[in-house]
Amino acid sequence: DAGVTQSPTHLIKTRGQQVTLRCSPISGHKSVSWYQQVLGQGPQFIFQYYEKEERGRGNFPDRFSARQFPNYSSELNVNALLLGDSALYLCASSPGVDNEQFFGPGTRLTVL
Amino acid sequence: DQQVKQNSPSLSVQEGRISILNCDYTNSMFDYFLWYKKYPAEGPTFLISISSIKDKNEDGRFTVFLNKSAKHLSLHIVPSQPGDSAVYFCAASPTRGGGSQGNLIFGKGTKLSVKP
Numbered sequence: 368d369a370g371v372t373q374s375p376t377h378l379i380k381t382r383g384q385q386v387t388l389r390c391s392p393i394s395g396h397k398s399v400s401w402y403q404q405v406l407g408q409g410p411q412f413i414f415q416y417y418e419k420e421e422r423g424r425g426n427f428p429d430r431f432s433a434r435q436f437p438n439y440s441s442e443l444n445v446n447a448l449l450l451g452d453s454a455l456y457l458c459a460s461s462p463g464v465d466n467e468q469f470f471g472p473g474t475r476l477t478v479l
Numbered sequence: 480d481q482q483v484k485q486n487s488p489s490l491s492v493q494e495g496r497i498s499i500l501n502c503d504y505t506n507s508m509f510d511y512f513l514w515y516k517k518y519p520a521e522g523p524t525f526l527i528s529i530s531s532i533k534d535k536n537e538d539g540r541f542t543v544f545l546n547k548s549a550k551h552l553s554l555h556i557v558p559s560q561p562g563d564s565a566v567y568f569c570a571a572s573p574t575r576g577g578g579s580q581g582n583l584i585f586g587k588g589t590k591l592s593v594k595p
């Protein structure tokens with residue numbers, strides 16, 4: 368069975384631009400969470416979606432938004448990119464909100 | 480303020496010996512703890528977990544110990560193998576899947592190097 372997939376693998380943007388990252392969960396998983404991992408740090412929680420509704424939000428500015436589609440895939444959008452947004456963005460899926468999370472390989476975003 | 484702390488950025492161990500990775504936490508509301516392993520260019524892979532009602536959980540070569548009074552947990556790998564070389568993250572949550580907010584709190588990670 369396929370694991371969590373994310374696209375694109377790598378992305379280079381300039382300050383002020385907008386970016387959309389995509390995630391497909393493991394088949395049958397209805398919950399998707401997004402994490403940001405800055406170099407040298409552990410992953411930091413951004414959002415969780417379950418059944419297309421936001422279930423939680425971390426301490427990130429409103430420039431960060433997300434949504435979940437009827438097929439449970441998800442998109443993370445970041446507007447007005449800053450240099451500090453450069454990070455590995457990880458998506459994790461789980462069957463429900465109360466199960467272990469399985470991570471995708473991540474999208475490496477570089478903001479110049 | 481970090482709620483989950485891994486104070487050792489790196490650890491080097493000889494193949495066949497024991498690796499002990501440590502993790503401390505500050506939030507007494509955490510009741511589920513997980514260890515993830517991460518190779519370069521891959522996402523974190525779930526390794527082992529422990530509920531706060533237990534003080535030990537074992538899975539093959541991996542054992543996690545939890546000391547609630549000290550707010551400390553450790554991951555033991557015996558025997559260590561070169562393929563275990565990776566970054567290990569400790570994570571905590573109020574409930575099994577991260578709570579209603581899906582919020583796993585991660586430490587900064589410890590890079591384990593197992594030398595042949």
